[in-house]
Amino acid sequence: MISCGRKQKDIFYFPESKPVVKVNKLSLPYVKHVNVEKNKDGNKISWQPVLSEKKEEQLLGYNVYRLVRASIVPKKPLNKIVTTDNVFLDKSIFQKDYEEQKYCNCYMVTAVFDVHDKVLEGPSSQIVCEK
Numbered sequence: 001m002i003s004c005g006r007k008q009k010d011i012f013y014f015p016e017s018k019p020v021v022k023v024n025k026l027s028l029p030y031v032k033h034v035n036v037e038k039n040k041d042g043n044k045i046s047w048q049p050v051l052s053e054k055k056e057e058q059l060l061g062y063n064v065y066r067l068v069r070a071s072i073v074p075k076k077p078l079n080k081i082v083t084t085d086n087v088f089l090d091k092s093i094f095q096k097d098y099e100e101q102k103y104c105n106c107y108m109v110t111a112v113f114d115v116h117d118k119v120l121e122g123p124s125s126q127i128v129c130e131k
Contacts, residue, residue: 023116023120030111046087060084063110107129
C-alpha cells in the first residue's frame with residue numbers, strides 16, 4: 001500500500017451515553033379518594049397522599065385540573081406550580097357564580113414524579129364533581 005505519510009484522524013466521536021429508559025405512565029401510582037367541598041371561598045379539593053414504593057420514583061407533587069364542560073381535560077392545571085399539599089382551594093370560582101351557574105364543576109388530580117431525571121405525570125384520578 002502506498003501512503004502519503006499522514007496520520008489518519010478519527011472523524012467520528014461516539015461518546016458513551018446513558019441507556020434510554022422507557023417508563024410506562026400507567027405503572028406509576030395514581031391519586032385516590034378525591035373529594036370536593038363547596039364553601040364561601042371557592043371549591044376545596046382534597047385527596048389521599050400518594051405513596052411511591054419504588055426508589056427511582058420521586059414524588060414531586062400534584063396537579064389539579066378543572067374539567068371543561070364536564071368531559072374535556074384542559075392542557076394546563078389550575079395550579080401554576082406543582083403543589084406538595086394534598087389540599088387545593090379553587091378560588092377562581094366565586095359564590096356569586098354559584099347562584100347563576102347551571103352546571104357543576106368537575107375536578108381531576110394527577111401525581112407528578114421525577115423518574116430517571118424525567119418529570120412525568122402519573123395516571124389521572126377519578127373525576128369528581130362538586131355536590
